[in-house]
């Protein structure tokens with residue numbers, strides 16, 4: 018069952034997103050809103066991971082042993098930050114790409130969960146997808162705010 | 173009578189539903205008698221957001237005193253200690269700025285206006301040519317007039333085209349505006365002061381009204397000391413006079429742990445749902461979002477709130493019951509919420525409580541999201557705080573087009589491609605140098621902004637050219653490249669609007685000293701020198717005088733919720749200030765908004781599409797349309813998150829800052845009023861009895877208070893804060909009536925300790941979220957310099973009471989007819 022693969026992807030990409038949000042937040046601590054909001058948003062992903070754990074266990078048992086996380090679908094995390102206003106902009110953009118992967122993963126899982134009538138998974142996919150959209154909205158808002166100054170005036 | 177000792181003056185108790193009786197308070201300096209006054213000039217007090225109507229006494233070309241206007245709907249003739257003793261002495265202070273100053277070889281030297289302005293224009297033009305308008309930043313105040321804000325707004329938005337304009341209102345009232353926009357679609361105070369006369373309960377959230385708006389508090393006391401008093405509920409970590417009144421009336425005082433307001437509010441909200449106090453049909457007809465709100469607040473049981481906030485679960489439930497079962501409730505909110513963790517979400521939660529019960533838009537059921545400063549409201553209305561004038565939505569192309577037509581400029585000139593830049597972000601751009609010109613008017617960020625050491629570094633650095641326009645050489649002006657001497661209150665004419673939308677005209681009473689000029693004249697001088705033009709090559713700014721500027725603003729307000737079209741200078745010369753909207757439908761003004769329960773939330777009309785209260789992410793137009801608010805109010809919530817800095821082993825106490833009744837802001841005016849300054853001459857910190865005992869600190873000891881960002885050394889008042897909290901007044905910087913010592917070490921400035929962190933929606937900095945430690949330095953010689961009269965009262969006896977104000981008069985007069993007062997009909 019390929020759903021198992023996607024559950025693995027959700028697990029991995031949420032983890033990557035949470036870690037990357039913390040790296041970027043800490044790296045841009047001179048912008049306090051970036052620091053604190055990134056940590057809040059990472060907390061969203063932590064919550065999804067915690068709720069995913071029993072589901073991973075369940076599908077892992079039902080399926081073919083361990084849930085697979087195929088290398089090809091791995092999203093690379095952000096291990097270090099860029100500096101300066103343009104660096105911040107680029108980092109936020111990378112986070113946006115990562116979060117988009119997470120969102121579409123939940124969308125796909127949501128569809129499958131309906132087919133399987135798996136209520137636990139369906140609720141999680143719906144709510145996690147909703148919170149991922151909030152992560153994306155903030156990234157989008159912050160990029161729009163930073164862009165003019167970073168691209169036109171900053172040195 | 174001595175109004176230092178008696179903050180609120182004599183009581184005039186009266187029954188529920190009747191008009192607040194009039195009483196005229198008056199003070200003349202130097203023992204002058206009334207017949208020695210040459211003339212009385214109409215104005216309104218500029219020393220807090222209450223906006224008491226008054227008249228300035230003039231003798232020999234000097235302002236020598238003040239009296240309340242009995243006919244004014246705001247104060248019915250009363251004035252408080254600050255208004256009485258502090259309104260005029262500063263004006264004739266010998267250290268007024270009388271000439272422009274420019275920096276030469278590192279020192280500020282006197283010069284003339286042409287030289288100073290030429291220097292500004294040279295830098296301004298160079299930056300515009302090199303990198304465009306985003307190099308310009310403006311940081312204003314909550315103490316200029318409508319005419320000045322609007323003129324500056326037009327210069328910034330249509331002349332230069334910079335989004336970097338904000339006021340210190342960001343530090344005092346941004347959350348009030350943000351919360352209105354989230355709940356009701358646009359800024360605008362729903363309630364009225366007349367709600368005090370008609371309510372059955374008053375909830376004061378983080379609002380020490382007894383000190384911040386003394387006259388409004390005396391209005392409440394005249395109800396609570398009558399035979400049928402309303403119940404008072406007070407949410408405050410200090411045992412303030414408000415808290416004591418709550419105990420007296422059989423209400424509740426909740427003292428939540430600093431940083432947990434939202435958990436408390438979620439608990440109150442849940443109680444309304446659980447106990448069936450929700451007016452379901454009203455909520456269905458007039459709101460959106462009840463189901464989501466209910467699920468957000470569901471985990472906040474009284475027990476859970478008791479755990480998070482360290483309040484008694486039974487007291488929380490009792491407060492909720494008072495809200496749920498009183499017929500009419502008035503709520504007021506101030507800095508205890510606005511400058512605290514999760515500010516906007518907490519302020520919005522106050523709206524939610526009212527909306528769930530349908531308690532809005534009728535006498536007695538009102539909301540007063542207060543302002544700190546007297547003209548903060550106008551900064552919000554006229555667009556000098558970054559918002560577009562007339563509560564227009566920067567994200568709505570039609571709103572931008574309206575302004576472009578009014579000003580006859582290309583809509584793209586008007587910065588609307590992203591949210592306006594808030595004060596802390598402006599500072600950060602100035603820090604990195606991408607803002608190369610920062611113009612600061614009538615505010616003192618070197619003392620009032622958080623993390624003082626950083627602010628001083630930014631303003632003193634070479635990366636940004638700093639202009640300061642003020643009455644005195646403040647701590648901030650010391651760091652500027654150009655200093656411009658400004659005329660103050662009573663030395664110029666203009667209008668301003670108080671907390672409950674009441675517009676007053678303040679007339680010029682005397683000439684400003686030396687070459688000082690009004691802020692309006694200064695802005696016009698810059699506009700002339702820069703030669704800003706409209707699309708047809710005509711001058712962009714087409715007015716010269718205050719009245720013409722007011723008329724221009726009036727046009728900008730036409731058709732918007734903040735409608736001034738029915739107001740003129742002539743009309744404002746009547747017996748009372750007039751609350752907006754004033755238009756054909758309401759020619760005498762409007763006492764309260766939303767009497768029809770229709771809110772300006774329609775997608776095409778609203779001032780904002782809203783935000784995620786937890787993250788600050790903006791809601792898009794499409795999302796807003798999909799919600800179809802169409803005149804219904806929005807119920808919005810968020811869960812509580814722990815504050816950004818929590819106590820640790822190294823910093824075990826919570827640090828919170830605030831005001832005292834005798835001082836105003838950084839004491840620029842009140843510090844120069846001897847009477848007021850003597851009542852609170854120096855900084856202090858307040859500790860609870862338990863913490864003081866543990867730290868072996870007694871009243872008056874010299875202590876060091878430290879956070880990870882800085883330290884102060886002041887005297888300790890063992891007083892009324894809750895255990896685990898430390899309170900410091902924020903007024904005291906390097907300046908003192910005895911002189912200015914910028915290198916004073918150790919510092920006494922409360923903001924040395926505060927964090928640079930702000931609310932995700934309102935962008936208001938959190939002054940009440942820091943951890944600290946306190947250590948005793950040495951025993952004191954006598955009590956702390958803190959007043960005894962209000963929240964700073966000592967826990968122990970033996971401290972001499974604060975007193976010593978020269979005599980003022982107060983006399984009962986016949987209560988006149990107040991237009992719009994529901995008790996008068």
Ligand code: SF4
Pocket residue numbers: 217218219220221222223224247250251252253254255256384385386387388
């Ligand atoms: S309450 Fe405020 S406006 Fe009224 S006199 Fe006092 S300081 Fe002035």
